[in-house]
Amino acid sequence: AQSVAQPEDQVNVAEGNPLTVKCTYSVSGNPYLFWYVQYPNRGLQFLLKYITGDNLVKGSYGFEAEFNKSQTSFHLKKPSALVSDSALYFCAVRDGGGATNKLIFGTGTLLAVQP
Amino acid sequence: DGGITQSPKYLFRKEGQNVTLSCEQNLNHDAMYWYRQDPGQGLRLIYYSQIVNDFQKGDIAEGYSVSREKKESFPLTVTSAQKNPTAFYLCASGTVRGTEAFFGQGTRLTVV
Numbered sequence: 169a170q171s172v173a174q175p176e177d178q179v180n181v182a183e184g185n186p187l188t189v190k191c192t193y194s195v196s197g198n199p200y201l202f203w204y205v206q207y208p209n210r211g212l213q214f215l216l217k218y219i220t221g222d223n224l225v226k227g228s229y230g231f232e233a234e235f236n237k238s239q240t241s242f243h244l245k246k247p248s249a250l251v252s253d254s255a256l257y258f259c260a261v262r263d264g265g266g267a268t269n270k271l272i273f274g275t276g277t278l279l280a281v282q283p
Numbered sequence: 284d285g286g287i288t289q290s291p292k293y294l295f296r297k298e299g300q301n302v303t304l305s306c307e308q309n310l311n312h313d314a315m316y317w318y319r320q321d322p323g324q325g326l327r328l329i330y331y332s333q334i335v336n337d338f339q340k341g342d343i344a345e346g347y348s349v350s351r352e353k354k355e356s357f358p359l360t361v362t363s364a365q366k367n368p369t370a371f372y373l374c375a376s377g378t379v380r381g382t383e384a385f386f387g388q389g390t391r392l393t394v395v
Contacts, residue, residue: 177323200382211289211373211386212326219382258325262382269314269333269377270341271384275325 170195172261174274181249182282189244189277191259201242202260202271203233212258218242229253249281286310289374289387295395296361296368304359304390306374313379315357319343320371320389329372332357333379361392369394 171194181187193199200219204212216227223235233244244257256278260271287308296302308315314333318326328341332351346365351357357376361368371391375384 174325202383204386209371209389209391211287211388212375214383214385217383269379269382269384270316270328270331271375272328273318273326275323 170261170263170272172259172272172274174257174259174277176277177275178278178280180280180282183251184248187246187249187253187279187281189257189259189279191242191244191274192240193242193259193261194240195261195263197263199240199242200262201233201235202262203227203231203242203244204258204260204273206256206258206276215244215257249279251281251283254279254281287374287376287385287387289372289390291390292388294390294392296392298394299363301360301362302392304361304372304374304392306357306359306387307355308357308376308385308387309355310376310385311354312376312385313354314377314384315351316375316377316384317341317347317349317357317359318373318375320373326373329359368392 173192202217203215206212218235226232256276258276259274290305316331317329327343330349332338348360373389374387377384
């Protein structure tokens with residue numbers, strides 16, 4: 169079965185510092201991996217994805233993520249955090265070889281950036 | 284504007300009543316999904332549909348029903364059998380062979 173783990177309920181970082189939000193996954197086939205961001209009482213916005221190719225993928229708002237197959241991880245990173253980055257972040261996975269394209273989500277990590 | 288529209292944004296239900304949440308998309312996507320979001324539990328899949336007139340149960344389908352009579356529409360009914368319906372409900376769509384899903388703005392359902 170597919171699953172995603174986000175081990176940190178909350179990450180605190182000072183503005184201007186680098187940030188990392190962790191994600192590990194389990195999938196039987198080739199993983200398709202995603203990061204989404206959610207602001208209060210809003211839907212999810214797509215940030216970036218890994219399907220194949222370079223392990224470092226770049227996405228919206230200066231975010232990037234590194235796919236590590238041996239560690240089954242897909243951590244979200246940003247070199248310099250902004251207060252406006254404060255939000256709830258979700259990692260998601262689907263089985264690239266599966267019969268459906270439904271996404272399985274982690275429990276989310278709340279990112280708090282202090283000024 | 285292209286996108287996914289959920290309505291209403293807020294919905295209040297009395298115990299024992301059925302309510303229907305609307306989800307419409309004009310992205311020409313074949314696949315549509317309903318997720319439920321509770322604090323600390325992430326998003327859990329209720330139902331999904333990959334083609335008109337066909338849908339499958341997700342992980343927490345009990346107490347919910349859906350229909351897919353049109354490609355653009357995937358309404359979710361929360362029935363009186365759902366014992367704890369208060370939650371934030373998110374609809375999403377995507378292409379069947381595609382990758383990421385696109386989300387609506389959500390409906391917050393509260394039982395009063």
